[in-house]
Amino acid sequence: MSMSSASRSRRAFLRAGLAAGGAGALGSLEVAAARAGNPANQPPNVPDWSRHLGDGVAVRTYGKPSRHEAHVIRRDVEWLTASRESSVSFTPIHELDGIITPNGLCFERHHAGIAEVAREDYRLIVHGLVERPLIFTLDDIKRMPRVNRAYFCECAANSGMEWRGAQLNGCQYTHGMVHCVMYTGVPMKVLLEEAGLRANAKWLLLEGGDAAAMTRSLPVQKVLDDALIAYRMNGEALYAENGYPVRVVLPGWEANMWIKWLRRIEVGDQPWHHREETSKYTDLMANGKARRFTYVMDAKSVITSPSPQAPLNHRSGFTVLSGLAWSGRGHIARVDVSLDGGRNWRTAHIDGPVWDKALTRFYYEFDWDGEELLLQSRAIDETGYVQPSKAELRKVRGVNSIYHNNGIQTWHVLKSGEVENVEVS
Amino acid sequence: MSRSRDAVALALAAAGLLWFGIGVAPDPVRAQSSVAQPAHSGKRLGIGRAATTEEIAGWDIDIRPDGHGLPPGRGTVRQGEALYLTRCAACHGEFGEGAGRWPLLSGGASTLASHDPVKSVGSYWPYAATLMDYIRRTMPYGDAQSLGNDELYAVTAYVLYLNDVVTDQDFELSDKSFPTIKLGNEANFRDDDRDTAEQAFWNRDPCMRDCAPGAAKIIGRARALDVTPEAGSGPKVE
Numbered sequence: 001m002s003m004s005s006a007s008r009s010r011r012a013f014l015r016a017g018l019a020a021g022g023a024g025a026l027g028s029l030e031v032a033a034a035r036a037g038n039p040a041n042q043p044p045n046v047p048d049w050s051r052h053l054g055d056g057v058a059v060r061t062y063g064k065p066s067r068h069e070a071h072v073i074r075r076d077v078e079w080l081t082a083s084r085e086s087s088v089s090f091t092p093i094h095e096l097d098g099i100i101t102p103n104g105l106c107f108e109r110h111h112a113g114i115a116e117v118a119r120e121d122y123r124l125i126v127h128g129l130v131e132r133p134l135i136f137t138l139d140d141i142k143r144m145p146r147v148n149r150a151y152f153c154e155c156a157a158n159s160g161m162e163w164r165g166a167q168l169n170g171c172q173y174t175h176g177m178v179h180c181v182m183y184t185g186v187p188m189k190v191l192l193e194e195a196g197l198r199a200n201a202k203w204l205l206l207e208g209g210d211a212a213a214m215t216r217s218l219p220v221q222k223v224l225d226d227a228l229i230a231y232r233m234n235g236e237a238l239y240a241e242n243g244y245p246v247r248v249v250l251p252g253w254e255a256n257m258w259i260k261w262l263r264r265i266e267v268g269d270q271p272w273h274h275r276e277e278t279s280k281y282t283d284l285m286a287n288g289k290a291r292r293f294t295y296v297m298d299a300k301s302v303i304t305s306p307s308p309q310a311p312l313n314h315r316s317g318f319t320v321l322s323g324l325a326w327s328g329r330g331h332i333a334r335v336d337v338s339l340d341g342g343r344n345w346r347t348a349h350i351d352g353p354v355w356d357k358a359l360t361r362f363y364y365e366f367d368w369d370g371e372e373l374l375l376q377s378r379a380i381d382e383t384g385y386v387q388p389s390k391a392e393l394r395k396v397r398g399v400n401s402i403y404h405n406n407g408i409q410t411w412h413v414l415k416s417g418e419v420e421n422v423e424v425s
Numbered sequence: 426m427s428r429s430r431d432a433v434a435l436a437l438a439a440a441g442l443l444w445f446g447i448g449v450a451p452d453p454v455r456a457q458s459s460v461a462q463p464a465h466s467g468k469r470l471g472i473g474r475a476a477t478t479e480e481i482a483g484w485d486i487d488i489r490p491d492g493h494g495l496p497p498g499r500g501t502v503r504q505g506e507a508l509y510l511t512r513c514a515a516c517h518g519e520f521g522e523g524a525g526r527w528p529l530l531s532g533g534a535s536t537l538a539s540h541d542p543v544k545s546v547g548s549y550w551p552y553a554a555t556l557m558d559y560i561r562r563t564m565p566y567g568d569a570q571s572l573g574n575d576e577l578y579a580v581t582a583y584v585l586y587l588n589d590v591v592t593d594q595d596f597e598l599s600d601k602s603f604p605t606i607k608l609g610n611e612a613n614f615r616d617d618d619r620d621t622a623e624q625a626f627w628n629r630d631p632c633m634r635d636c637a638p639g640a641a642k643i644i645g646r647a648r649a650l651d652v653t654p655e656a657g658s659g660p661k662v663e
Contacts, residue, residue: 082516082526085567112563126473127481134473135480143472149457166647194473205487211569213562215487264484272489275559279550282614288538290549294617298626308647336633341641345633355457374641384629396623400542412643423645425637 035313069095074105075172080161085113086212088155090176093302093324094310099352099359100150101179103234108241109155109177112211115240115261122245124229128205128267131196138245141231144186149228149251150358152326154178154297156254156281159405163394166410166421169308174409174421175300178326180359183249185230188223192265201267205274206248209263216257217271218250222295226251229262252328252357253295254403256281286398297328299387300406301335301362301379312417316370323348325360327381332360334380339366341374341410341424342389348377373413374424390423486570488558490551492604499599500579502586506594508576509583512565521545521587531587537613547588551614553606557581 041047065072074089081087091107119138127133155177161167168174201220208214218227228249231238238244243260250257256276271277271293283291303323306312312319325332331354336345348362362377379387390407397404412422488494510519516527523529533543542549546556561577563569572580582598585591590608591598598606 082528112566112569125476125481125484127476127485133476133481135476136473140472144470165645169647190470194469194471196469207484207487211563211567213486213569215558215562266485266487268489268493270489270491272487272558273552273555274487275555275563278552278555278614279544279546279559284537284542284544286538288542289613289615290537291617291619292614294619296617296619298619336631343636343641345631345636358457374643378631380631384627386626386628386631388626392626412646421647422643424641425644 071095072105074107077168077173086111088157088177090172091179092172092309093176093178093304094171094307096304097322097361099180099324099355099361100234101181101359103181103236103239103242106153106179106181106233106239106242107155107177109255110210110241111214115208115210117209117240117245117261119245124246124262125264126192126195126267127264129198129201129269130192130267131198132194134195136191138231141186141191141229141246144190146184146186147228148182148184149226149249150180150182150353150355151249151251152178152180152297152357152359153249153255153258154300154326154328156256156294156297156403159300159407159409160402162390162407162409163399163401163405166423169421171302171304171307171409172309175302175304175324177255178324178359180326181233182235183228183230184232184235185228185249188227188229188248191229192223192267195267197267200269202269203267203271205264205266205268205272206257206259206262207264207266208243208259209261213263214259214276215272215274216259216276217274218248218257219271219293220267222250222253250295252297252330254281254297257295281403283397283401283403285401291401294404295328297326298404298406299325299327299329299332299379299381299385301325301377301387302409303337303375303377303411306375306413306417306419307411308419308421311419312368312413314368315417316368319366319368321348321364321366321375323362323377325350325362325377325379326358327379327383327385328357329385330382331356331358332379333382333384335360335362336378336380337362337364338376338378339373342376342408345378370415372415373411374422375411375413376408378408486558486561488554488561490554492554492600494558495554495600495603496574496577497600498574498578499597499601500575500577500582501597502579502582502591502594504575505579505581505583505586508572508580512568513580516566521584530584537610545588546584547590547609549610550608551611553581553585553590553603553608556584557603560584 072092072095074091076087076089089108091101091105122138124136158177159174162174204218204220204223206216206218229246230249231246233242238247246262247260248258248262277292283294285291301323303321305322321337325335335348335350337348338345348364350360350362352361354360387406387408393407410422410424412420516524517530518524521529521531529545531545531547533545533548536543536548550556557577560581565571578598582591582596585606590606
């Protein structure tokens with residue numbers, strides 16, 4: 001695809017996102033008309049759907065969201081990468097609430113496209129420093145004792161485009177490489193106990209069955225802590241794009257390590273230093289040296305509404321600010337919000353489950369006076385870690401690290417209700 | 426009060442009835458853990474069968490910096506050049522400079538501390554094993570695991586040559602000569618030190634009022650910078 005057509009499609013998606021939210025690139029009159037709907041369907045008139053029969057049962061054998069929600073989709077940024085087979089699509093977090101991400105909206109990151117693994121052909125080999133090299137089928141794995149856990153899964157490069165300044169208008173693009181689903185799976189240690197780890201087992205190599213045969217080295221301690229081998233998300237079999245039939249779940253750790261289409265675990269006594277843990281997923285500091293094995297995702301939060309794709313449409317009055325917080329070190333203890341760009345903070349209230357290493361939903365209700373706002377949120381986790389400002393983060397990390405950008409996001413709300421991604425002093 | 430609540434919780438748990446809304450307010454943090462230990466604990470399940478040597482060999486393709494996993498084989502820079510030009514150069518460029526937005530493989534010496542760091546095999550990657558392992562498992566892109574072992578050594582040798590790691594076109598890379606290859610940036614990687622280097626972020630009492638002087642001023646806007654990615658020069662998702 002040529003750059004100019006990529007640019008066009010990029011503008012198109014930004015327009016689509018803004019239009020879906022009800023403001024922005026379209027004229028405000030058009031938007032207002034679209035929001036007002038069709039008077040023929042509104043009181044005192046009786047709409048068609050109240051007169052005529054609709055689809056019966058089993059017409060929609062696998063349900064989808066209402067056709068009126070067709071804009072709530074994963075989107076990509078075509079000009080970011082050379083091909084869609086090694087690229088990323090983003091979760092539309094500005095259109096979601098609660099803490100669970102629907103399966104069809106979980107962000108995707110592939111390194112060689114989606115592997116379409118047949119369930120009857122699925123095999124997992126465990127070998128290396130084990131007493132008994134073993135091979136498992138999918139049925140074998142499903143026979144094992146299982147657990148259910150909801151965890152966030154965040155790409156280490158989430159917000160990576162924002163290191164040098166505000167770039168993308170929409171939390172789908174700035175923060176959408178995260179999702180949170182309820183996994184069903186086997187604790188990895190249960191599966192490995194079948195093979196029997198030898199005394200000198202210190203590291204595991206996890207390998208996927210895709211055309212990149214994606215690998216990461218995993219310290220054995222994580223297996224003893226909370227690593228899972230998962231085969232369901234939100235009760236369903238994993239979706240192909242999320243690793244069907246079996247993926248690794250490493251609570252709180254960067255998503256790159258959560259190997260999808262898992263085909264092999266080799267047990268060893270040292271790390272493998274493969275491409276995804278050396279050339280990529282290492283954090284280059286300002287002095288030219290790089291951090292490696294930066295597994296944990298630092299505490300982070302973002303206001304999902306209002307946000308550039310989810311503007312305010314009511315001019316003033318009662319307003320619910322909504323957002324997500326998460327931490328790779330445990331559960332969220334508190335979230336603060338600021339309406340004035342970080343000068344003054346108030347504590348938001350958290351609603352719904354507050355789970356270890358899961359997305360956590362917060363709200364802050366206030367009367368909007370219709371004036372401009374500079375919205376920020378700040379997550380604090382159970383270890384006392386406080387999400388830093390972008391300036392504080394850059395002071396330690398520089399701007400070249402690509403990964404692990406958890407700096408505080410600022411949204412500028414205009415009097416019109418439009419919202420822009422900005423940075424403040 | 427709290428003791429009786431605990432007693433109710435215990436009774437419900439024992440009966441397998443502990444769930445949201447019955448009897449007690451659940452601890453929202455604890456709710457992710459199992460109420461009781463799974464019955465299997467410590468005992469082997471006897472699930473899975475022995476993997477054969479042939480089965481393992483077919484999938485065991487990893488290579489480690491200490492030489493673990495190196496296949497037998499050999500190939501020269503010259504042999505690798507021919508292979509590279511037909512199977513690699515379309516994406517990575519004739520000299521490893523990269524085509525379009527496909528990854529470059531060479532160049533970038535002394536740029537890591539600059540405003541525009543270039544992370545190539547020569548400038549950034551720590552180990553030659555990383556390169557050979559990656560070619561073996563993923564390249565050529567879309568036709569992975571199609572190179573023979575001698576081809577793998579040859580094309581790896583050529584990429585090392587593109588990065589001036591070896592300088593003789595007749596250099597032969599093999600499982601024997603491989604341990605002599607060192608990349609320049611190995612010493613510049615250090616383990617995660619956030620817990621100490623970023624200790625200041627553990628601040629249990631963050632500022633709540635008048636946290637900075639004056640009103641916040643906008644110093645950067647996505648709309649102003651939108652031109653960066655449009656021009657195709659934005660940072661890549663890696």
